[in-house]
Amino acid sequence: MAQTYYEELQQFLPGLSPDMPDSCIKLAELFRAQAFELHIRTLPAGEEKYYIPYMMNDALECLLILEQCRMTGRYLVDFKGITQAHMAKDGEVYLLVVRQGDDNVFTIWFSSIREEMTCYQYHRIGHFWVKGQEQWRRLVYIVGTLYDKYSYMGDTVCTQAEKELLPLMELAPFRAFSPVKESLDEEYPDTLEGVECMKKLALEAGDWRLANLLKVYRRFPFPWAEKRIQRHMESRAGIPLYEVLYRKTEAASKVYPIRDYGRKSNEETEEKRRAVSRKLQEKGFTGAYPFFRKGSMQILAMEEHPFTLLEAEDFSFRIQFMVSVSKKDSERYNGGFFKGRQNRGWIEKNLDFLEGKQSKGEEE
Structure with missing residues (x-):
């Protein structure tokens, strides 16, 4: 890990040191993003388990699990303000002090912190929050989910087939079919790789017209060119491309297991x-x-x-x-x-x- 990045994380989790495991780096990233959550579950035998979600989406569940915990103070589940923390290690015991705002502090002692991560199938999933062109919005959601898990977790959670689809999120005409009411343009960059990725898929689908539109867009990445590509994808002419991308996301998903909730x-x-x-x-x-x-x-x-x-x-x-x-x-x-x-x-x-x-x- 680059020293500058490590030093940046130390600002959000003072006490973080190089001898601590990578899972502590992830903990620091949560405090930097103000995304820290603590979940305490009581098992049937009465033992308490402490979970901290790192990344949870339709393709990946990644949790940080604190072992042999004890806690003083109270975690405010519905707290919406600024959360700060300090970490230390005393022998074989870790100490995490968390402050929620000005009035609430709690402390956790634990023996170790481990990461539990599982990738799951996602091709059957559909969320429909915006009306119109739902078929494209669903695929943008899926590719965006893959893009996010790769951004956070890297090669360990993405196959080559998935990585070949990621540049699509760096193409504004594709992102235009946002699955949510807000634009996605501030979350993803625009790159030439995105244009080339879509062009390759268009040629695979036999859609020469779209491939030519993308050539124009590469030279003139202006709103009028983006709209022409978008209208093409919305029309019947966009069906072959859609079917190619649908099949690719389905095939990429099927290499992973389905979620297991128990027999019942x-x-x-x-x-x-x-x-x-x-x-x-x-x-x-x-x-x-x-x-x-x-x-x-x-x-x-x-x-x-x-x-x-x-x-x-x-x-x-x-x-x-x-x-x-x-x-x-x-x-x-x-x-x-x-x-x-x-x-x-x-x-x-x-x-x-x-x-x-x-x-x-x-x-x-």
């Missing part, structure tokens, strides 16, 4: 998936979970997964549905989400829309 919870999750399959088959759809088709309508089941540890109590496994209606593009994945006179694509939180009066897509 895993079976409950599988039963929810089976219930979706039964419901759609009863309605005349063909296919297998998560993809079903009936005439010009496709339904793709997308999931929201809780963390295996430290998840909020009110969040549980959920299934939402990408509904696509398209006469011309019924054979193309999510074809109805792309702009066209006979195309419709939207999100449903459940399958109740199939009961009685048909969906708004079929009504048209």
Whole structure:
């Protein structure tokens, strides 16, 4: 680690020393980012476990675990102010003093700090916070999730297939399909690598028009060129590129394990998936979970997964549905989400829309 970076971290965690393990570096980074959280769980045998989340997203769970802990004072769970800390080591015992604002201080003694990290599949996950072009917003979310885990954790958590997709987040026309209401432009740089990454994918998809638009954009990276690329991706012409990127993210994800919540919870999750399959088959759809088709309508089941540890109590496994209606593009994945006179694509939180009066897509 560069000395200047180490010295910077010492400003946020005084007492940090070179003989401490790398997990202490991560702890210092949390205080620098004002992202420190402490979770205390009581195990069935009565033992208390102390967890500090380092990075938790849909592709990675990384926790710092404090061993043989004892604590004085009280951690304020809902505290929103400035958190400061000091660290020391006395023989084989670590000491962490944390101050939340001016009025609350607590101290933790522990024998060691270790890192527990697991990568998980993410290709079935879909969060839908913004209406319109949800098919692209979901892929931007996935690639952004991979970009973030690589930024924090490096090569140890990313395969070569994933790293080849990361430059897409450095291309403004791709980021324009932000999965959240806010722009992503301040979070990611614009680079020539981003342009070349998208151009390579366009050529793989046989989309020469987009490849030429990207050549122009490389020379003239102005808003008008960005909008032309964005409109192309939104139209039916963008479907081949979408399918290529969809397949690549799916293949990259499948090398990782699925989240394991224990036998009972895993079976409950599988039963929810089976219930979706039964419901759609009863309605005349063909296919297998998560993809079903009936005439010009496709339904793709997308999931929201809780963390295996430290998840909020009110969040549980959920299934939402990408509904696509398209006469011309019924054979193309999510074809109805792309702009066209006979195309419709939207999100449903459940399958109740199939009961009685048909969906708004079929009504048209």
